[in-house]
Amino acid sequence: MPHLAASPEDAQGIDSPWRWVMLAGVWLLYYCFGLVISSIAPLVATIVDELQISLSSMGRILGAWQFVYLFSAIPVGIAIDRFGLRVSLTLAGLIIAASAAMRGLSDSGNSLWLAVAIFGLGGPLISIGAPKVIASWFGSRERGTAMGIYMTGPALGGITALALTNSVLMPWTDDNWRHVMMIFAAVAALAAVIWWLINTSPTSQLARPNSTPHHSESTIAVFARLLRIPLVVTILIMSIGIFTINHGLGNWLPEILRSGGMSIRDAGYWAAIPTLAGVAGSLVIPRLATPARRYLLLIGLFVIALISLWLLRTSHGPVLAGGLMLQGIARGTMMTLAILILMETPQVGAKNIGIAGGLFFTAAEVGGVLGPMSIGLMADLYGGFDAALWMMTAICVLLIGLACLIKWLAAQATDNTGEPQTPEQRG
Numbered sequence: 001m002p003h004l005a006a007s008p009e010d011a012q013g014i015d016s017p018w019r020w021v022m023l024a025g026v027w028l029l030y031y032c033f034g035l036v037i038s039s040i041a042p043l044v045a046t047i048v049d050e051l052q053i054s055l056s057s058m059g060r061i062l063g064a065w066q067f068v069y070l071f072s073a074i075p076v077g078i079a080i081d082r083f084g085l086r087v088s089l090t091l092a093g094l095i096i097a098a099s100a101a102m103r104g105l106s107d108s109g110n111s112l113w114l115a116v117a118i119f120g121l122g123g124p125l126i127s128i129g130a131p132k133v134i135a136s137w138f139g140s141r142e143r144g145t146a147m148g149i150y151m152t153g154p155a156l157g158g159i160t161a162l163a164l165t166n167s168v169l170m171p172w173t174d175d176n177w178r179h180v181m182m183i184f185a186a187v188a189a190l191a192a193v194i195w196w197l198i199n200t201s202p203t204s205q206l207a208r209p210n211s212t213p214h215h216s217e218s219t220i221a222v223f224a225r226l227l228r229i230p231l232v233v234t235i236l237i238m239s240i241g242i243f244t245i246n247h248g249l250g251n252w253l254p255e256i257l258r259s260g261g262m263s264i265r266d267a268g269y270w271a272a273i274p275t276l277a278g279v280a281g282s283l284v285i286p287r288l289a290t291p292a293r294r295y296l297l298l299i300g301l302f303v304i305a306l307i308s309l310w311l312l313r314t315s316h317g318p319v320l321a322g323g324l325m326l327q328g329i330a331r332g333t334m335m336t337l338a339i340l341i342l343m344e345t346p347q348v349g350a351k352n353i354g355i356a357g358g359l360f361f362t363a364a365e366v367g368g369v370l371g372p373m374s375i376g377l378m379a380d381l382y383g384g385f386d387a388a389l390w391m392m393t394a395i396c397v398l399l400i401g402l403a404c405l406i407k408w409l410a411a412q413a414t415d416n417t418g419e420p421q422t423p424e425q426r427g
Contacts, residue, residue: 019137023146025198026130027153029093032188033126034157036100036119037065037250038275039184042165042268043177044255050177053109059376062251064113065099066243066368068120069361074223076124077358080132086199089129093192095122097185104181120365128357131339144340148286151336155278155328162254163272166265222355226348231409232356235342238402239364241395242334245305248371248392249274249327256312256385273324278332285333289340295407298337302403305330306396313389335364341406 040047040062048058080088095118102115130150138146165180173179226232249256253274257267289297304326311323339360342348348356378388 016137021198022133022137023150025195026089026126026133027150028191029089029126029195030130030150030153031157031160032093032096032184032191033123034154034275035161035184036096036157036188037123037154038158038161039100039103039165039181040116041251041271042162042254042264043180044252045258045264046177047112051106051109051112054380055376056380057109057376059373059379061109061113061116062372062376063247063369064117065119065123066247066365066372068117069124069365069368070120072121073124073128073362073365074355074358076121077128077355077361080125080129081355085129085133085136086196088125089133090192090196090199092122092125092129093188093195095119095125097188097192098122100181100185100188104178104185124358124361127361131343131357135343140344143343144286144289147336147340148282148284148333151282151286151332152279155275155282155332158250158275159272159279162268162275166268223359226356226359229345229347231345231406232342232348232359234402234406234409235338235345236359236363238399238406239335239338239360240367240370241399241402242338243364243367244371244374244395245367245392246331246335246371247368248375248388249331251372252375252379252385252388256389259385260316270321270324273321274328274331277325277328281329281332282336285329286336286340289337291344294337294341295403295410298334298341299400299403299407301330301334301337302396302399305334306393306400309389309393309396313386341410345410 044058047053048055053061076088099115099119099122102118103112106112106115131147134143134146134150161184169180169183170177173183254264254267254271257270258264262270285297285301308323308327308330311319312327339357342356342360374391375385375388378391379385381387
C-alpha cells in the first residue's frame, strides 16, 4: 500500500521529541482503560454473592459498556475530529473515573449495569482518539512501534487489576471491593489531569502538528465511501470476532480458571499471564509488521489463538501457563494489526482515521457485547465453560479465513493503485 507521507504542516510535530510525551499521555489513559475494564473480572464471585445475581446477569453487566459503545463510537469519532484530542481524551479519563466510582456505589445488579455502561461513553474516546494521536504525531515508519507501545497500557492496567486486586488491594481495604473501585477511579481522574497538562504546556503548543482534517465531502459521504471498500468491510467483520475473543476471555478467564479448581487468588495471578505476555507481544510484533509481513503475522496470531484455546481446555500446570502466554500474545496484538491495516489502507489514511476508527469500533463492539454475554449464558445453560470455549475455537477458525481474504484484497488494492512499492513496502 502507498506510503503515507506526512504533509508539510505535520512535519514539525512528527520530528519533535514532544511526540513521545504525547505518546506517554495516551499510554497512561489507556492504562486506566485496561485497569477499569478488568476491575470486575477478579471480583466476579465476590460481587455475585453480595448482589445475589446469576452468571447470566453478570455476563450482561460485563457486556454493558460494549453495548453503549456500539451506538457512541461513530458520533465519538466525528466529535474527536471536531473538538480535538485535548478535550476529547481529558473527557474520556473523567468518564472512566466516574464509571469506576459508580461501580463502587452500586447496590444492585441494575445499578452495577448502569455503572459499567457509562464506560461505553469514555472508552471510544480513547480507543478512537489514540490512533489519531499516532497518525498526527508519528510518521508512517514509526506508527507500528508507537501503537505497540501504547497498547501495552491497557495490558498493564489489566495486569494490575487481575494480579493485585485479591492479593493486595482487597486485604489493604479490609476486603471491601467498593473501596478498590474508588482507588481505580482516583487513578483514572489523575490520568485525565495529566493529559490536560501535557496538552496545555507551551512545548506542546509549539510542536503541535496541524491535525485538523479538511474534508471536501460530508461525514455521511465519507462513511458511505469507506463502506464501499471491500478491504475495509472485511476488516470490520473481522473486528467482531477479535473482540468476541478479547472481551469474552478478558472478562471471564479468572472464573474459567477458578472453575478448574484454582483458588480465587491463584486464578487472579494466572489470569494475568496472558496480559503480561500481551505486553511483550505489543512491543515486538507491531515493529515487525511491515506492509509485506503484517498479513502473514495476523494469520499467525489467529493460529496461535486457536492453539491457546485448545491448551486452555486440555492442560494444567506448565503447559497451561504456556497456553495462556500464547493467548496473551494473540489477544495483545490482533487488534493493533487490524487497526494498522485499516489506518494504512490507501482510501483511509490519517485524514479519515477518526471516522474509520468509529466504524471499526462500532463493528468490533458487537463482539465486545457478545463475548462476555455468550460465555455467561452458556455457563449457566451447560453448567460450565466447555461449550463457550468450543465457540471461541470456531471463531478463531473463521478469523483465519478472513485474514487470508484480507491479504488477497490488500494485494488487489495495491495493484490497482498502479504505484511502485517503496523499499518499506517490500519489507
